[in-house]
Amino acid sequence: MISRTAAARPAWMEKPKPLTLVAKGVALVVVLGIVIMPFVVVVATSLASNKEVVANGGWVLWPSEPTLRAYRQIFNGGIVTDALWVSIGITVVGTAASMLCTVLLAYALARPKVYGAKPVLLLVLFTFLFPPGMIPAYLLVKELGLLDAYGAVILPVLINVFNLVVMRGFFQGIPEELYEAARLDGASEWKILRVVVIPLSKAVLAVVGLFYAVSYWNAWFHASIYLEQDHWPLQQVLRTYVIGGAQLADSGAAEAGNVAAPQTIQMAVLVVATVPILLVYPFLQKYFTKGVLTGAIKS
Amino acid sequence: MVLYKPVKQPETKRNQRWKRFHRDRVLLLLMLPGLGYFLVFHYGALLGNVIAFKEYVPFVGLWDSPWVGFDNFSAMFSDGDFWHAVWNTLFIAVLQLIFFFPAPLALALLLHSLTSDLLRRFVQSVVYLPHFLSWVIVVALFQQILGGAGLLNGFLGDAGLNTVDIIGNPDAFKPLVVAQVIWKDGGWGTIIFLAALMQVNEQLYESAALDGAGPWRRFWHVTLPQIRPIVILLLIMRLGEILSVGFEQMLLQRDAYGPEAAEIIDTFVYYQGLVNGNFGYAAAAGLFKGVVGAALVYTANKLAHRLGEQGVYR
Structure with a gap:
């Protein structure tokens, strides 16, 4: 069914021009970047310190002093x-x-x-x-x-x-x-x-x-x-507090001085909602093309 | 090999039916929970559409509410808000057809042209992933990246350029939702095109190359004609579902962008019924969408079937 199994270029195909290769490479990097970038920002922001988040206007690309405070806070009951x-x-x-x-x-x-x-x-x-x-x-x-x-x-x-x-x-x-x-x-x-x-x-x-x-x-x-x-x-909590912009009225958040910035908390919730999908994804990946395709052809 | 006893006298139809019923009784028992689900939650709910011909009174419930005939429908047909929701739905659907539909095809062609299996599998794994995220997460991610204090405007500001106002701006809503659907499902959509591309006979490419056709001519004269049937099929199927443009995605953002930009038929039903409590009116709009939608899907299927046959024989 799959005509091209070998990794190599077939004999009849000409060598690709350098320009084509560069164009393809750029296209791939852009596509991968657009998909991966949001995850990087979200994880980085969830780990960043308050000072850094505030100084940067709400997002961080690479936390200089990573802290799990936001996660501790959301897992602390509430x-x-x-x-x-x-x-x-x-x-x-x-x-x-x-x-x-x-x-x-x-x-x-x-x-x-x-x-x-x-x-x-x-x-x-x-x-x-x-x-x-x-x-x-x-x-x-x-x-x-x-x-x-x-x-x-x-x-x-x-x-x-x-x-x-x-x-x-x-x-x-x-x-x-x-x-x-x-x-x-x-x-x-x-x-x-x-x-x-x-x-x-x-x-x-x-x-x-x-x-x-x-x-x-x-x-x-x-x-x-x-x-x-x-x-x-x-997911519904995430909707209300991240998209709707409501504040998380956590009991744990009341302790003054030890509260993570709201952006950090929001991003931590986002990460927690995403991680289970990332965990099962490799298994899905392993099976789904086969399962989905047999079903799609049948119907 | 099952040996049947010779039948002495001709069996009546009823008798035969009882025998089959008796023979399959275990399987029928296994069917029961699933069948019960469909009867209650699909056909039972379907019956609830009678509310479209009634005025819903919460105290007396669905069955005892008074009949109003087609009042809900005539009110709906003269309601500017309803037609605006229809307009938004069709507008977004057309934008999706123009910008979202070709995206997986383009990406599939790029992936298919990679000679390294390993690289192709890696890119596939990455681009399929967003399909499995919820709309809540996708909308939140876009907010974080494109928002006033987001990554994009941070970069633009650092570079001394004008920042862009996307999140919360009604004018930007329609391009934004198309971008979101491309991000979420553009990769996933490549599966079916890749399968079609993989099934193109390698010898066609080989003989075209031996006849002196370069990459572009091979693409134009071999690849495109070979995958045309599946492209047309998917296009027709999408046209059949033109009234559905992503309820969850729109509902999540409808408040922030306002009904002018973001109201589609499904969110119209939601706000009329579940927010304002006009259940009869909302159900009428929903039923209208259901009937027209089913007719469109049915027609699309018939059409696809006919064209599909042609596609095979041509």
């Missing part, structure tokens, strides 16, 4: 610490629930000629074309009595159709003979799923699981409309 735990809880519980429901439905829809599978699949795909809309979704959550319950930020987004289609496509690619062999051994559908299908699908399970985890971690809109302020996850 809004950000609480929000961090909420985010972790929503991400863990949400991902587990989503994976369970997605795997079960994808598996049942992947088996050939299952009774009722066709209408169910159509029902699922139609939601892709016609989402219910923000207001009806809100009223439904309200009628179900889920306002200010963590279920309100998990249940309405329990299954992502794209993830479901990717997983179903992968399950369908498992050779039919394996199913037949397992059935001849007397295994039930449930056992086939556990013993045959899941061990063969580690790659797609990893991709879909990470996609779910990233989306739960990044979510803030549902939290902003369904949850009270003291139940907010980190």
Whole structure:
């Protein structure tokens, strides 16, 4: 499928002109710089001392006396610490629930000629074309009595159709003979799923699981409309205090003289919200092109 | 190999159906949680769209609120604010088509032209990353870099140049949101183009080169025609989603830039319904967007399908 596997230039290709090489090099450096630069500034500012931040007008490229004061302050109990735990809880519980429901439905829809599978699949795909809309979704959550319950930020987004289609496509690619062999051994559908299908699908399970985890971690809109302020996850707190410009009314911040500059705190919150994504990114990177592409081609 | 017992008498349809149901009962049980989710949170919510034909009274709830027919819709169609939101949506969508759509293609061509696999993989890893950040983080990063006290103005000031007023300036809103979407998803968008470029038959390049075609002519006569079907396909799909220009991104910045510059259909629904409490009115606007949007996506899919076939046979 991939025509160019060797690192070398093919024999028919002429040597690139120096000017072309320079132009390409400049373009690459600019692209990389634009992507990486904001992260450098944010991390540097979060580590900088108050004096430096103030002297520099709010940002620092390289902290001369790095300090972890901002991080100590936000982890010292208070809004950000609480929000961090909420985010972790929503991400863990949400991902587990989503994976369970997605795997079960994808598996049942992947088996050939299952009774009722066709209408169910159509029902699922139609939601892709016609989402219910923000207001009806809100009223439904309200009628179900889920306002200010963590279920309100998990249940309405329990299954992502794209993830479901990717997983179903992968399950369908498992050779039919394996199913037949397992059935001849007397295994039930449930056992086939556990013993045959899941061990063969580690790659797609990893991709879909990470996609779910990233989306739960990044979510803030549902939290902003369904949850009270003291139940907010980190992204919604970040939104209010960094984009909205509100002050962090931390109890820890009251100790006079030992308070980090507001910019430093904001940037530290930004770093804390980003780091989990950076941590799982290498794993995503390892699997996603494969998983995403098989799914994209299928649909 | 499954051996069936010979059937003695012809089975009725109902009988057969019951047999299949009985045979698949475990799988049907596995389906239940997911099916329940779609029925409750998609089709249940879909039913809630009846509120667009009612006047929502919080005390009596969704079902007992009084019917008002098409009042919400006629009010909406004569509401200048609504049409302004439609205008902003289409304006931003067109800007995205012109400036955001070609960006991943250009980057993919650059990446594809790299002969070093290692370098290409490194650049790919870097440029895919912003796709996984939340809009909150992206907007905050832009604020930090382009804001009045940000990195860009710091450099401009140090160099003795005029500083630029971008963050919070309504005139700069539309270019800014396009720049944000390029930063966030420009790299991610290369995946599909790179896959298309990788599938171009190497021999086409080779014979073109042997016939004396230089890099530019190979690009013009081999690369472009080969990836044209996928480019057209993606363009059509994007046109089908022209009414969606990034709700979260706009909502995060709508307050700072004002409705004049930043109100799109989705944020109009949000402010009318969830902020002002006009649920019926807001649901009407949302339903309008949903119906038109679904029709556009459906048409785009049909069109893409037709052109896709042509693309294969030409």
